[in-house]
Amino acid sequence: MRFLVVGGGGREHALAWRLSEDGHEVAVAPGNAGTRLMGLAHLDVRAEDVEGLVAQARRLRPDCVVIGPEAPLALGLADALRAAGLAVFGPDRAAARIETSKAWAKAFMARHGIPTAAGRAFTDAQEAERYAASLAGPAVVKAGGLAAGKGVFVCGDAREAAAAVRAVRRLGEAGREIVIEERLEGRECSLIAVTDGRRVLPLAPARDHKRALDGDRGPNTGGMGAYSPLPDVTEAQVDAIRRRILEPAVAGLAAEGCPFRGALYAGLMLTAEGPKVLEFNARFGDPETQVLLPRLRGDFGALLAAAAHGELHRARLAWDPAWAVGVVVAAAGYPEAPRTGMPVAGLEAAAAAGALVFHAGTVLEGGRVLVRGGRVLTIVGLGPDVAAARERAYAACRAVGFEGAWYRNDIAGGTVGGPQA
Numbered sequence: 001m002r003f004l005v006v007g008g009g010g011r012e013h014a015l016a017w018r019l020s021e022d023g024h025e026v027a028v029a030p031g032n033a034g035t036r037l038m039g040l041a042h043l044d045v046r047a048e049d050v051e052g053l054v055a056q057a058r059r060l061r062p063d064c065v066v067i068g069p070e071a072p073l074a075l076g077l078a079d080a081l082r083a084a085g086l087a088v089f090g091p092d093r094a095a096a097r098i099e100t101s102k103a104w105a106k107a108f109m110a111r112h113g114i115p116t117a118a119g120r121a122f123t124d125a126q127e128a129e130r131y132a133a134s135l136a137g138p139a140v141v142k143a144g145g146l147a148a149g150k151g152v153f154v155c156g157d158a159r160e161a162a163a164a165v166r167a168v169r170r171l172g173e174a175g176r177e178i179v180i181e182e183r184l185e186g187r188e189c190s191l192i193a194v195t196d197g198r199r200v201l202p203l204a205p206a207r208d209h210k211r212a213l214d215g216d217r218g219p220n221t222g223g224m225g226a227y228s229p230l231p232d233v234t235e236a237q238v239d240a241i242r243r244r245i246l247e248p249a250v251a252g253l254a255a256e257g258c259p260f261r262g263a264l265y266a267g268l269m270l271t272a273e274g275p276k277v278l279e280f281n282a283r284f285g286d287p288e289t290q291v292l293l294p295r296l297r298g299d300f301g302a303l304l305a306a307a308a309h310g311e312l313h314r315a316r317l318a319w320d321p322a323w324a325v326g327v328v329v330a331a332a333g334y335p336e337a338p339r340t341g342m343p344v345a346g347l348e349a350a351a352a353a354g355a356l357v358f359h360a361g362t363v364l365e366g367g368r369v370l371v372r373g374g375r376v377l378t379i380v381g382l383g384p385d386v387a388a389a390r391e392r393a394y395a396a397c398r399a400v401g402f403e404g405a406w407y408r409n410d411i412a413g414g415t416v417g418g419p420q421a
């Protein structure tokens with residue numbers, strides 16, 4: 001089959017890589033240095049250029065368009081491509097609200113009895129501050145709109161919450177609505193399901209490390225690393241998350257007239273009272289995708305195409321028992337103000353160290369790979385146990401370099417049954 005992958009991050013490099021491994025023909029728009037170095041066809045059009053993408057996709061006539069990031073979903077790219085008669089893996093704009101408006105998502109979860117943190121949405125900053133101060137325990141302050149994972153502040157007290165409300169407001173449009181919720185305790189888990197709008201097929205659980213610094217300190221980021229499998233999440237728990245969270249969400253969206261075809265991502269806290277939703281995303285996770293796709297068995301392309309056509313039949317997915325540990329190598333200044341333009345060295349040595357090197361914020365210029373964004377690479381090590389997978393990933397991290405490069409040293413470090421970082 002012929003696929004068009006829209007986007008240019010680490011997730012899209014992993015999607016393109018996996019579809020190619022499965023023997024499919026792949027074009028990427030706009031891609032990054034990593035997808036360029038794979039020798040794939042590229043469309044020179046931004047992921048947010050809806051008109052341009054529709055025009056080029058009409059000419060390419062792919063069997064399936066896979067939309068990676070949230071921004072084009074929010075702009076209605078899936079709607080426009082479907083209107084042009086193309087099969088699309090990715091929800092329409094209305095269904096993508098489950099990610100693009102946290103206020104809408106909170107109300108949606110309440111309508112459908114989906115367990116989540118208690119909370120409320122505000123447009124008035126002072127009311128938001130008062131509500132945060134009125135909560136018995138610590139609060140979490142979130143920008144209502146899209147903020148690339150950087151609009152969430154986990155606060156210890158009312159003073160921190162008030163500062164967070166002001167920080168959210170500084171985000172502009174993304175911070176017009178402010179969601180305040182109770183702070184939940186537990187381990188986190190990302191469970192992403194492929195769905196055709198009716199059937200729900202969960203991938204293996206993965207765990208993302210969202211904070212910038214070792215020991216889960218520092219600001220929230222888009223994700224600094226991930227690993228899979230999760231030995232502390234049982235099949236029975238995955239089943240419960242499917243029944244209590246993913247299936248009601250998919251059925252609820254369909255019942256409300258906006259069926260969801262694509263990847264529905266549940267970011268969860270596994271609390272003493274059971275799993276609760278921290279956020280939904282309307283797409284595959286980044287960097288979760290980079291650690292999940294190397295472990296997935298079977299034809300991934302056939303799975304995406306079936307979902308895009310509303311014909312998901314398979315009851316279960318099969319997984320390689322190997323561990324995958326993915327470490328994000330970031331640019332100096334990320335997440336606030338990443339520096340760009342530096343040449344990236346050591347990519348071949350990293351691959352020779354036995355790791356998969358997925359590019360994110362890179363660009364190929366005059367044969368050189370240059371840094372273009374905050375999360376520059378996701379380096380994935382595979383191994384029979386977590387220690388071996390970590391060692392592979394970190395050996396490759398040490399082999400690559402650019403001025404100011406940094407990464408967390410404790411990805412998958414505190415794993416149940418695994419070594420401490």
Ligand code: AMP
Binds near residue numbers: 182
């Ligand atoms: P989100 O983008 O909403 O998933 O939030 C990003 C991160 O902030 C999550 O992965 C959690 O680590 C943390 N977080 C968000 N909401 C809560 C909450 N209600 N309680 C505790 N931590 C939270």
Ligand code: GLY
Binds near residue numbers: 208223285288
């Ligand atoms: N890794 C978190 C996300 O994709 O939003």
